[in-house]
Amino acid sequence: MNEGPLLSVRDARVSFATARGALRAVDGVTFDLHKGRTLGIVGESGSGKSVLVRSLIGLVGADSGAEVGGQVLLEGQDLRTLPGARLRTLLGRDIGIVFQDPMTSLNPVMKIGRQIGEGLQLNRGLDRAAAGRRAAELLAEVGIPEPERRARQYPHELSGGMRQRVAIAIAIACEPKLLIADEPTTALDVTVQRQILDLLQREQRQRAMAMILITHDLGVAAGRADDIMVMYAGRAVEMAATRALFRAPRMPYTEALLRSLPRLTDVAHTRLAAIPGRPPDLARRGGGCAFAPRCRYRSARCDAEQPVLTRDGPHGFACFNPVGAGA
Amino acid sequence: MSVSAAEPAVTARPRRRLSWALALPLGWVALVVFLAITADWLGLPDPAAQELILRRKPPSAEYLLGTDNLGRDMLSRIIYGARTSLIVGLCAPLLGFLVGGAIGMSAGYFRGKVDLLAVGLIDILLAFPALVLALTFTAYLGQSLFNVTLALGILSIPAAARVSRASTLAWANRDFVLAARTIGASDWRILTREILPNLLPPMFAFWLVAVSVIIVAEGALSFLGLGIPAPQPSWGGMIADGREALDVAPHTALIPAAVMFVTVLSLNFLGDMVRNMVDPRRSSL
Amino acid sequence: MSDPPGAPLLQMTGLTVEYPVGGGRHVHAVSDVSLAIRQGETLGLVGESGSGKSSLARALLQLPPPKDGSVLFDGQELTRLRGEALRAIRPHLQMIFQDPIASLNPRRRVAEIVAEPLIVSGVRDAAERTRRVRAVMEAVGLDPDNVWTRRPHEFSGGQCQRIAIARALVLEPRLIVCDEPVSALDVSIRAQILNLLEDMKARFGLTLLFIAHDLAVVKSISDRVAVMYLGKLCEVADSASLFANPAHPYTAALIAAIPEPDPDRPLGDTRLRPGDPPSPLDPPSGCRFRTRCPHAEPRCTTEAPPLRQIAPGREVACHFPLV
Numbered sequence: 001m002n003e004g005p006l007l008s009v010r011d012a013r014v015s016f017a018t019a020r021g022a023l024r025a026v027d028g029v030t031f032d033l034h035k036g037r038t039l040g041i042v043g044e045s046g047s048g049k050s051v052l053v054r055s056l057i058g059l060v061g062a063d064s065g066a067e068v069g070g071q072v073l074l075e076g077q078d079l080r081t082l083p084g085a086r087l088r089t090l091l092g093r094d095i096g097i098v099f100q101d102p103m104t105s106l107n108p109v110m111k112i113g114r115q116i117g118e119g120l121q122l123n124r125g126l127d128r129a130a131a132g133r134r135a136a137e138l139l140a141e142v143g144i145p146e147p148e149r150r151a152r153q154y155p156h157e158l159s160g161g162m163r164q165r166v167a168i169a170i171a172i173a174c175e176p177k178l179l180i181a182d183e184p185t186t187a188l189d190v191t192v193q194r195q196i197l198d199l200l201q202r203e204q205r206q207r208a209m210a211m212i213l214i215t216h217d218l219g220v221a222a223g224r225a226d227d228i229m230v231m232y233a234g235r236a237v238e239m240a241a242t243r244a245l246f247r248a249p250r251m252p253y254t255e256a257l258l259r260s261l262p263r264l265t266d267v268a269h270t271r272l273a274a275i276p277g278r279p280p281d282l283a284r285r286g287g288g289c290a291f292a293p294r295c296r297y298r299s300a301r302c303d304a305e306q307p308v309l310t311r312d313g314p315h316g317f318a319c320f321n322p323v324g325a326g327a
Numbered sequence: 328m329s330v331s332a333a334e335p336a337v338t339a340r341p342r343r344r345l346s347w348a349l350a351l352p353l354g355w356v357a358l359v360v361f362l363a364i365t366a367d368w369l370g371l372p373d374p375a376a377q378e379l380i381l382r383r384k385p386p387s388a389e390y391l392l393g394t395d396n397l398g399r400d401m402l403s404r405i406i407y408g409a410r411t412s413l414i415v416g417l418c419a420p421l422l423g424f425l426v427g428g429a430i431g432m433s434a435g436y437f438r439g440k441v442d443l444l445a446v447g448l449i450d451i452l453l454a455f456p457a458l459v460l461a462l463t464f465t466a467y468l469g470q471s472l473f474n475v476t477l478a479l480g481i482l483s484i485p486a487a488a489r490v491s492r493a494s495t496l497a498w499a500n501r502d503f504v505l506a507a508r509t510i511g512a513s514d515w516r517i518l519t520r521e522i523l524p525n526l527l528p529p530m531f532a533f534w535l536v537a538v539s540v541i542i543v544a545e546g547a548l549s550f551l552g553l554g555i556p557a558p559q560p561s562w563g564g565m566i567a568d569g570r571e572a573l574d575v576a577p578h579t580a581l582i583p584a585a586v587m588f589v590t591v592l593s594l595n596f597l598g599d600m601v602r603n604m605v606d607p608r609r610s611s612l
Numbered sequence: 613m614s615d616p617p618g619a620p621l622l623q624m625t626g627l628t629v630e631y632p633v634g635g636g637r638h639v640h641a642v643s644d645v646s647l648a649i650r651q652g653e654t655l656g657l658v659g660e661s662g663s664g665k666s667s668l669a670r671a672l673l674q675l676p677p678p679k680d681g682s683v684l685f686d687g688q689e690l691t692r693l694r695g696e697a698l699r700a701i702r703p704h705l706q707m708i709f710q711d712p713i714a715s716l717n718p719r720r721r722v723a724e725i726v727a728e729p730l731i732v733s734g735v736r737d738a739a740e741r742t743r744r745v746r747a748v749m750e751a752v753g754l755d756p757d758n759v760w761t762r763r764p765h766e767f768s769g770g771q772c773q774r775i776a777i778a779r780a781l782v783l784e785p786r787l788i789v790c791d792e793p794v795s796a797l798d799v800s801i802r803a804q805i806l807n808l809l810e811d812m813k814a815r816f817g818l819t820l821l822f823i824a825h826d827l828a829v830v831k832s833i834s835d836r837v838a839v840m841y842l843g844k845l846c847e848v849a850d851s852a853s854l855f856a857n858p859a860h861p862y863t864a865a866l867i868a869a870i871p872e873p874d875p876d877r878p879l880g881d882t883r884l885r886p887g888d889p890p891s892p893l894d895p896p897s898g899c900r901f902r903t904r905c906p907h908a909e910p911r912c913t914t915e916a917p918p919l920r921q922i923a924p925g926r927e928v929a930c931h932f933p934l935v
Contacts, residue, residue, distance in 0.1 A: 274806075
């Protein structure tokens with residue numbers, strides 16, 4: 001891969017001022033994403049994964065009461081320093097987003113065809129008729145039968161799976177270079193989930209887009225992401241190629257998470273290796289590693305110092321006592 | 328792996344600092360209430376005592392707010408007028424909320440025929456032009472503090488019923504209400520112990536706003552001469568009296584108007600503040 | 613193949629639940645379902661949205677009573693009970709909900725919430741109530757002194773679920789219906805709560821009906837599993853057999869659709885015919901799964917397959933089962 005990365009994020013920070021002190025929702029995240037690759041960002045609630053991605057594209061900023069820091073380079077341009085109008089054009093054309101709940105991410109009082117066509121008219125300069133035609137084509141491409149009829153319908157007339165397909169159509173309409181999917185299938189049934197993820201993957205391959213797939217479901221990440229970044233309490237605690245992460249996790253959190261999952265391959269009533277405690281309160285963070293209170297490899301250093309992401313080849317982890325250190 | 332038994336709660340209770348936005352309106356309302364209650368012991372001149380020689384005097388050292396058309400002390404009349412406004416303003420919505428609240432809660436909880444009946448009743452009451460209804464009431468039953476309060480109270484029933492019905496609908500579908508049914512709680516118990524406590528905060532916030540509306544309504548009635556009869560002072564009546572002298576002695580109308588304005592504004596602010604504070608906080612999963 | 617743990621604690625026969633939605637139409641949430649829950653077992657109930665699993669659970673508890681069918685609990689016909697008689701049965705049948713925070717009254721304190729069932733069922737002695745509430749709180753891993761006067765919003769989802777479990781346990785029920793108890797919780801907390809449920813079941817001799825859409829979770833905790841689709845039962849079997857050799861094509865599709873946290877396992881082929889799941893407002897005739905089933909034949913359109921036993925402990929509703 002000789003090209004530079006499509007997206008380069010350096011030390012992204014997002015912090016909110018709350019009554020209880022500064023809440024560091026994203027606390028210094030750095031990563032690269034190359035064209036055609038899928039990065040899975042995995043984390044639980046409070047990990048900062050959604051806030052991170054929303055801050056990258058400007059959905060979380062000064063007007064939401066957040067302090068945002070760091071660099072976000074899309075093909076070399078720093079999104080953070082672009083003036084509003086330029087940023088909006090860039091976002092409309094080069095980045096497509098699919099959100100978790102299609103019922104709230106689609107406009108309930110606007111026909112579907114028009115919602116898809118809107119972006120085309122704004123960002124690609126198509127006229128109404130051409131946008132309408134392209135919208136019907138896109139609906140067919142995302143697997144909606146009778147696309148012309150559906151284009152004239154409203155979101156509430158469609159099922160959840162279909163609405164998410166529409167959301168995907170809107171996201172890819174302007175041929176973006178980067179597709180961001182924030183928990184795109186969490187609200188869907190498992191059989192529909194499979195179809196939507198297949199669709200996302202197919203569209204990504206066909207259009208050679210880069211994709212960021214945010215999920216809390218390790219199974220989804222395992223099957224669809226090339227590389228995975230695990231987030232915990234606002235920081236990236238592990239980054240690796242998917243296979244390497246699952247086969248040999250270095251971060252104790254990742255290891256513990258994998259061990260605590262019930263598997264179809266287990267015998268029934270296998271005692272689950274639960275992780276004690278719960279995710280930390282971001283407003284009351286102490287100085288050391290955020291995972292230390294729940295970690296089985298905890299040492300004195302973990303409570304005093306915060307580990308930085310160190311690399312062992314392509315595999316990065318933020319831990320003083322990583323798994324497999326003795327090996 | 329044993330479960331950690333002594334997990335601390337997620338949030339410590341935050342200290343609440345009194346911001347200016349809350350302190351000023353609260354202070355004003357508190358002042359008005361205090362003065363209204365202690366009026367008799369403040370050594371004020373008789374609000375009904377006329378001194379025609381001293382009529383329409385502007386504010387001075389002796390008469391802090393001046394005198395009105397008939398030479399009566401404005402400050403004294405304002406304070407006694409506050410009493411009238413507050414009694415009507417606090418009691419009328421209370422009546423409305425007790426009756427309307429009960430109607431709305433039943434409608435929202437039991438649905439079906441009860442809901443249909445309640446909504447129909449509310450719609451009928453709302454169809455009457457409010458002021459006309461109040462006028463008819465006082466004209467037929469006579470003008471008195473009690474009748475005015477009663478009339479305005481009845482007029483606030485529909486609004487209260489709507490608020491409590493909407494709120495009940497939202498709460499009655501929550502899982503904790505279903506949980507209460509699974510343990511065998513009776514409808515009465517569910518209404519009073521599960522739903523009502525959740526209804527009180529939004530109802531209280533709305534009540535504060537209703538108070539301000541009723542104060543203005545009473546003012547309007549008195550302005551029209553159909554509210555509290557003279558010589559009992561009332562802000563609306565004072566504005567009416569002062570209307571004739573706007574060109575020579577504007578203070579006689581403007582001072583009661585200003586006092587009413589600030590009081591109503593303060594109550595609205597407080598109502599908004601309470602509404603903002605009231606949302607039950609949800610911790611993240 | 614294990615022996616069934618015991619006689620049926622609860623027997624549902626011909627259960628039917630329908631909701632009117634205006635215009636004379638009805639949602640056929642549950643259609644003629646017959647299912648037994650055996651004493652001391654954990655019965656898993658899986659299905660996607662529209663399958664009717666939550667409606668079944670609520671109908672079981674008579675909240676509200678089903679349109680048709682019988683629910684026999686411990687020899688008593690629940691559908692015919694009303695008022696006081698129904699309330700007298702309630703202590704034996706409890707429920708835990710999906711959203712732990714919404715299942716607790718935000719205005720009440722934790723101690724009151726857990727004590728409420730005792731008050732409602734007539735335990736007058738306050739000291740006795742305190743004793744029992746403390747005992748059950750300790751059992752679920754909560755520190756009574758720490759949580760006593762606090763309100764639900766001060767706790768995390770996992771802790772709220774513990775409180776809800778404590779409330780369900782305080783009346784010492786025979787059966788607890790768990791409606792997606794871990795779906796809304798963080799992944800790292802799920803194992804804790806699942807372990808807790810297993811511990812409580814063993815300690816108090818409970819029977820559980822465990823509803824979930826996550827098959828791995830269901831397999832982990834259940835003895836037997838029942839699969840529902842669009843209001844009907846597809847398959848009932850013991851956990852191991854169901855997942856090793858599913859008999860119903862829908863079960864096979866569900867298993868294949870699960871994203872396993874193992875990048876080396878290729879994504880299974882669900883083999884479902886493309887198209888949206890049908891609506892419970894207007895279920896397909898005959899076998900309701902036929903519109904998406906890869907093995908559908910003309911017979912499936914005209915004749916609804918009955919639930920029949922194909923092996924000891926295995927029932928399936930399919931004309932052409934995979935086993």
